[in-house]
Amino acid sequence: MAGSDVVVDQKLAMGLLTKSAANNNHGLLDSYTTWLEEHPSALDSFEDMIDVAEGKKLVLFLDYDGTLSPIVNDPDKAFMSDAMRAAVREVANLFPTAIVSGRCINKVNGFVKLDNVVYAGSHGMDIWTPTGSVKYEDEGQQTKSVDEQGNKVVKFQPAQEFLPTVKEIIQVLEQKIKTFEGAMVEDNRFCVSVHYRNVNEKEVDTLKEMVHSTMKAYPNFRINGGKMVMEIKPSINWNKGCALEYLLDTFGFTSSSDFLPLYIGDDTTDEDAFEVIRGLGQGFPIIVSSVPRDTKASYSLRDPDEVMNFMVRLANWKKAKSTS
Numbered sequence: 001m002a003g004s005d006v007v008v009d010q011k012l013a014m015g016l017l018t019k020s021a022a023n024n025n026h027g028l029l030d031s032y033t034t035w036l037e038e039h040p041s042a043l044d045s046f047e048d049m050i051d052v053a054e055g056k057k058l059v060l061f062l063d064y065d066g067t068l069s070p071i072v073n074d075p076d077k078a079f080m081s082d083a084m085r086a087a088v089r090e091v092a093n094l095f096p097t098a099i100v101s102g103r104c105i106n107k108v109n110g111f112v113k114l115d116n117v118v119y120a121g122s123h124g125m126d127i128w129t130p131t132g133s134v135k136y137e138d139e140g141q142q143t144k145s146v147d148e149q150g151n152k153v154v155k156f157q158p159a160q161e162f163l164p165t166v167k168e169i170i171q172v173l174e175q176k177i178k179t180f181e182g183a184m185v186e187d188n189r190f191c192v193s194v195h196y197r198n199v200n201e202k203e204v205d206t207l208k209e210m211v212h213s214t215m216k217a218y219p220n221f222r223i224n225g226g227k228m229v230m231e232i233k234p235s236i237n238w239n240k241g242c243a244l245e246y247l248l249d250t251f252g253f254t255s256s257s258d259f260l261p262l263y264i265g266d267d268t269t270d271e272d273a274f275e276v277i278r279g280l281g282q283g284f285p286i287i288v289s290s291v292p293r294d295t296k297a298s299y300s301l302r303d304p305d306e307v308m309n310f311m312v313r314l315a316n317w318k319k320a321k322s323t324s
């Protein structure tokens with residue numbers, strides 16, 4: 001098998017490519033090159049980016065699945081490598097850093113295992129920030145609490161009222177997916193994921209129909225598509241982009257123009273954050289993709305390995321600056 005065929009095969013397995021697109025392998029490689037002109041590699045553009053960042057405060061936002069860990073068949077085994085963890089630890093020592101994930105906080109925290117980052121789980125609907133180091137003006141949906149390590153945290157949970165219904169939805173869907181071999185319901189606390197990566201291709205449409213018809217009983221929820229997953233969320237006006245704005249505010253950045261948010265993500269839900277950065281007119285929205293995609297990101301990185309290399313360069317640049 002030729003090298004490019006292997007790449008196409010991998011992308012098919014990851015759900016990044018349809019069969020008809022794969023049949024047009026060469027066209028795809030050509031269109032990726034064209035796409036790269038509009039969304040240049042953040043590694044190739046590194047020098048230009050740090051020119052812009054000179055004298056400004058970078059604030060990092062990192063998605064988890066597909067960004068810090070490769071996409072794998074079993075969602076419970078999406079482990080992060082030690083090298084990636086070291087890279088995140090290092091950038092988080094140098095820049096305020098948040099992990100923004102669709103997963104529930106406990107799960108993403110269990111994968112990342114770092115205490116120098118802020119976690120925003122459930123697509124930004126569950127944000128835990130340390131007390132003291134950040135400013136809080138709006139006490140609205142915030143509660144003070146203690147995390148599993150005994151640290152005092154402020155929790156911002158704008159979808160609190162939906163928790164009992166989310167639990168009910170999980171119970172209902174867990175019963176109904178039993179007839180679909182390979183299907184899995186993941187409890188993301190304020191959101192629910194229905195995975196169909198391991199379901200027979202012929203059964204996928206029926207599974208999707210079942211989920212859509214079940215959710216008709218829950219009009220206050222919406223369904224979004226992800227990578228071989230249906231993501232069910234409360235229909236509130238809150239997303240990863242709102243979480244980015246909330247965190248910038250709590251980090252104390254919104255009133256100045258000397259900060260630059262840098263967001264790296266691979267999925268459709270990350271587009272909301274890319275849009276916010278574009279709206280701010282300052283910062284770096286970076287998509288992780290090795291195929292052409294419709295995106296509001298300005299830059300791209302191919303895969304988690306490139307994400308890691310980018311973070312290592314960023315840390316080295318910052319350290320070199322502080323010692324010069």
Ligand SMILES: O=P(O)(O)OC[C@H]1O[C@H](O[C@H]2O[C@H](CO)[C@@H](O)[C@H](O)[C@H]2O)[C@H](O)[C@@H](O)[C@@H]1O
Pocket residue numbers: 063064065066070071072073074075076078100101102103186188193195197226227228229231267269
């Ligand atoms: O916002 P994210 O951190 O990117 O979370 C989005 C979803 O990621 C996970 O699912 C995806 O990754 C799995 C592991 O690689 C893969 O098996 C699955 O097919 C992907 O969709 C997570 O399990 C979901 O709950 C998140 O919504």
